[in-house]
Amino acid sequence: MISSTGTPPSVAGLVLAAGAGRRLGGRPKALLDLAGRPLVERAAQVLGAGGCAPVHVVLGAAEAEVRKRADLAGCELVSNPDWATGMASSLRAGLASLSPGTATAALIMLVDQPRIGAEAVARLVRAHGDGAALAAAAYGGERGNPVLIARHHWAAVRETATGDRGARDFLRDHRAELTLVECGDVAAPDDIDTEADLRLLGPYGD
Template sequence: MEVQTRQLPLEMSEKVPMQPNVAIVLLAAGMARRMGPNGAHKLLAEFDGIPLIRRSALVAQNSKAGSVTVVVGHRENDLRAALSDLSLSVVTNPDFASGMSSSLATGFAAVAGDDPDGVLVMLADMPGVTSSDLNRLIAAFQCSGGSSVVRAVSQGKRGNPVILPRSLNDAIFRLEGDVGARHLIENSGLAVIDVEIGDAAHVDVDTPEAIIAAGGTLVNKA
């Protein structure tokens, strides 16, 4: 006996809600002015034998984010070389000397084509942040339905990384100077979800002393 089949109308078919998707923008374009005149670059310092820029990129890659984009500027050729075999996007901020806001805009513009629900902004000079930390932030963002800011904290004190929902994109492009998104978040009117990740939320390595204290090794490569 022949069995007749027919396709259900779209409105009658089961609809599986999509999880909000997150793209990572890894900021690595800064001038590293506090490293002194010896030619060392903080993102080329080695942790467990791996340049910090590569280590941070691998942490981002091993998370549950949909994509990873690295923004470079100062010493971009050296940083690109450290990332050359990784499956991620590297974009140049030609205006990197003007400060962080231009790097944020460069990164957000680069991921705009993927239309992510949120962008996880990660600083490349924070060696304590792990893929598990990023996944906890991403999970909190998804649980919020993609509508809230999600921020890493240490003992309740705000830190980094942070996930910014799509509703803040236009405001990011209006930022100017050497500023991040802190004031934008405070004035956004959006709910903010704090995720405790311990000391990693605050430990960055802006000086040679900080690199050594965090377990890194300076590489004097001009």
């Protein structure tokens, strides 16, 4: 696929890592320990290894501590002062941080899904290269994350994103245009919401 400007497709990575982890007793997910390092590092590294550039990381709760403890060299760090209103505010802030011409699409990854690795990201990047303007990882045929959104959809996504639903309503309304990319053989969509889910921070692989 070649964009309307004649340039080949490129995909920016966007990590949503601003939440406070309320159901985890107020432990921000970005700072959860994974192999001795903050979880947010894993998400940023996965995006880069999967073919995304640049990589932007949206921060909110405990932002100062994340900036101090996490090695996010090479990433653009985006402050979201409205993080407490829900994931949608982080999505809007992240998309707004991507200047015109930065990329032909953005691949949005949640910080709390450590079983999604670089191969799942690479499959979505390839789908965009093959012409997909909207794509989502699928697990057993069911839509999940990460999600890829072409640049010409960003404004509409920012307008419709509310609360903790992120781009969910937009993707539902545009499901006829959505390409599902099966990733169940290389990744799992489990996320960390409660104390019981902390088991996901054990051994993992790409």
